[in-house]
Amino acid sequence: MKILFVYPNAGSQLGFNYGIAHLAAVLKQAGHSVALWQLCEEIAPLPGKDAFIRRIKQEAPDVIGFSVVTHQWPYTLQLAGWAREASDAPLVCGGIHALAAGSEILRTGLFDYIIRGEAEEAFVEFVHKLERRENVAELPNLG
Ligand code: B12
Numbered sequence: 001m002k003i004l005f006v007y008p009n010a011g012s013q014l015g016f017n018y019g020i021a022h023l024a025a026v027l028k029q030a031g032h033s034v035a036l037w038q039l040c041e042e043i044a045p046l047p048g049k050d051a052f053i054r055r056i057k058q059e060a061p062d063v064i065g066f067s068v069v070t071h072q073w074p075y076t077l078q079l080a081g082w083a084r085e086a087s088d089a090p091l092v093c094g095g096i097h098a099l100a101a102g103s104e105i106l107r108t109g110l111f112d113y114i115i116r117g118e119a120e121e122a123f124v125e126f127v128h129k130l131e132r133r134e135n136v137a138e139l140p141n142l143g
Pocket residue numbers: 008009012013014015016017018019020022023064065066067068069070071072092093094095096097100115117118119120123
């Protein structure tokens with residue numbers, strides 16, 4: 001499976017995301033491929049809707065995972081809406097905001113899933129189950 005991580009980081013310092021780094025490592029060890037898109041003006045101007053959708057289509061991910069801190073939530077909402085238009089891949093929200101405000105995220109209807117807290121085991125298991133078309137409902141940390 002190909003997992004595209006989206007890291008909304010608008011108006012903020014260019015940052016290394018340790019959470020995504022951990023998840024990318026364990027996903028690769030499990031045989032999956034991983035891509036990262038950090039949206040930060042220090043890397044490139046933030047994309048408009050058309051450019052965002054074009055790149056998501058080019059990446060053609062099987063799963064799109066957003067890594068979100070709370071102050072990036074409004075921007076995340078915009079990006080998730082565009083991602084919904086660009087792809088049928090499940091949208092998963094993780095990171096500190098999923099731990100702090102999981103119900104609020106799910107109520108928007110934009111994300112298919114949240115994973116709360118540490119996700120090295122939960123997200124790999126989630127991707128495996130999706131790949132095997134198995135039920136993910138009982139997975140730990142999943143909303
Ligand atoms: C290191 C750190 C930084 C670093 C790196 C940040 C980064 N994005 O990695 C730097 C210095 C850049 C930084 C900057 C900021 N930080 Co900071 N930072 C931390 C700190 C101390 C540790 C985070 C960490 O690396 N944990 C270890 C990694 C492995 O865990 P993780 O990131 O949580 O990821 C795991 C899960 O969340 C999950 N996960 C993460 N992403 C995803 C994605 C998917 C799809 C899935 C399924 C799961 C998932 O799986 C990961 C592995 O288990 C935390 C405090 C804390 N104890 O959490 C504050 C913290 C995250 N920071 C905070 C804040 C406020 C900021 C800044 C806004 C500060 C500022 N005013 O500029 C900026 C925001 C930058 C940004 N856009 O991310 C707050 C966030 C509060 C909130 N509700 O959002 C925290 C919680 C501190 C606090 N208690 O206030 N930070």
